[in-house]
Amino acid sequence: MNKTVLAAIIVVIAMLGFTYLAVGSAGGMGGEHDWVNKLAVLGAVVLVIVTAFVVTKYVRQMQYDRASGKLADENWDGIGEYKNELPFGWAVIFLGLTIWAIWYFLAGYPVNAYSQIGEYNEAVAEHDAKFEEQYKNMDESTLKEMGGSIFIVQCAPCHGLQADGIDGKAANLHHRIAEKSVKHVIMNGGNNNILGTGVPMPDRNGLMNANTGALITDAEIDAVAKYVAGGLKGTEGADVFAGTCAACHGPDGKGMEMVAPSIAVFNPTLVANILSHGKKGAIGTMPAFNNLTEVQVKALGAYVTDLSK
Template sequence: MNKLYLWGIIFTALMLVLTYLSVGGSEGGLNGDIVNMLGVAGAVALVLITVFVVIGYVRQMQEATADGQLADEQWDGIGEYLNDSPMGWSIMFFGLMVWGMWYFTMGYPVNSYSQIGEYNEDTAAHNAKFEAEYASITGSRLVEMGESVFLAECKICHGLTADGIDGKAADLNSRIAANSVKHAIENGSNNHLLGSEMPMPDRNGLFNSNTGALITDAEIDAVSKYVANGMKGAGADVFAGTCVACHGQDGKGMDFVAPSIATFTPALVTNVLNHGKKGAIGKMPAFKNLNAKQKEAVGAYITSLSK
């Protein structure tokens, strides 16, 4: 027998024995476990294919001679033969595609057990237990819960005291800054602050009913400072002529029309956490990792800061 084949048989037998010992000796072993059985089958197939391919190529290097037609293209004097794809390679290529389709549909369907799936189920069960246990919390206890969540999730950008860390993020101790109001007027806003698609037009769609013309730069500056100052001072006339129709006389918004720009509300904060927000400072991401009660609690905490 050719030494090459003999060494191939020895190597194959050794690898198969080691594979069996490693799986059979592990906790659970095979015992009908589809995952372990598929793992062993894959290991066996890998060993056999590897030995077969290596022996084939070694034999080819020992005995075969180059022939065939060279391609017209060359690279640094190195040509390439116009050979067909090796039959063994083609069979393995298509065989792996067939095996892959079988594996994902019948061998180990995508809806079968997985550690990620188990984690997601455990997380969903924990969240459901959490919401059921704390569903009745209101008032000061809800604010305390919100502070804990804020310190865990929000302080990295908004700071321990929610002051925005020198403009890194919004200062949550007041409802809105003048530059944020100006940005919303000039660029419009569609941040789902009502929990639905209710976009605010940009400056090209904002008329001052007092003048009958589009809002001007001077009027934008005035009303921005007025809103940021808690609906006080100069700019009240611009607000009355341009903003009252949607945000109301007191700036506290109207249901299904516009959000409050005078005060925070738990619902408004919850919508920001659900959808994220883009404004003058930048873009805040949505917080999908918080459950509904945690978002409500953060809303209660932030609302309590600006009172």
């Protein structure tokens, strides 16, 4: 027997023996259903055998084979390349490993394996379902109380414990909208899905004052921004609002379903849509809060709505 082949056989036997000592005799194979360790040991065995086979094959080729076959037309500084076919064994090994890899990931492991994250998500979903069932019929007072607790955890880091926006870093939720925010929307338009859909508001180039028959001016923007931010009170800017904004937002500014949102006060639907889609404005971007349950969104809507009354 060739010395190279004999050496390969000895190495394979030694490596398999070492593998058995490392995981088999020490109980490392685990229980009957411990597929992870069993697959790991199987992979180690296959790896040892394939490695020994490949190394032996190419050592013997270096010892005995001579170059033969047809050279390719291309060469690099006089160094040519033979037109050799892909070795059949390589193709079989590649195909086999590909099939095994697909099975391993989709059926064997890890997709079909135990996951701490998966167990956590299942536990959270189960808890959320119990939570929703327990609190689905709360009265208004309890709903606002829960909303206040959720607000402290989820909203207060930006809006402040008093919901005053922490010096303009976030919206002051005691008022529906600030003057600079009104100007920003008028100048740039808006499409924040706060109606639950992507209905856009045009920018100033699409806003006509019906009273004058012309596009809204800078002076009119300043006036209507103060009027809206002031809670639609007083007379300054009221005529601009009536001629430009009331057609969509309503004469009282409380919005029209599927047309425009309320710009007078918050309401639970408006709060829910902002939580679902986030919001971009003059201050910056508020992210969406999709980690909240329906009851939590409802509670926050009740709490924030009460703040702006």
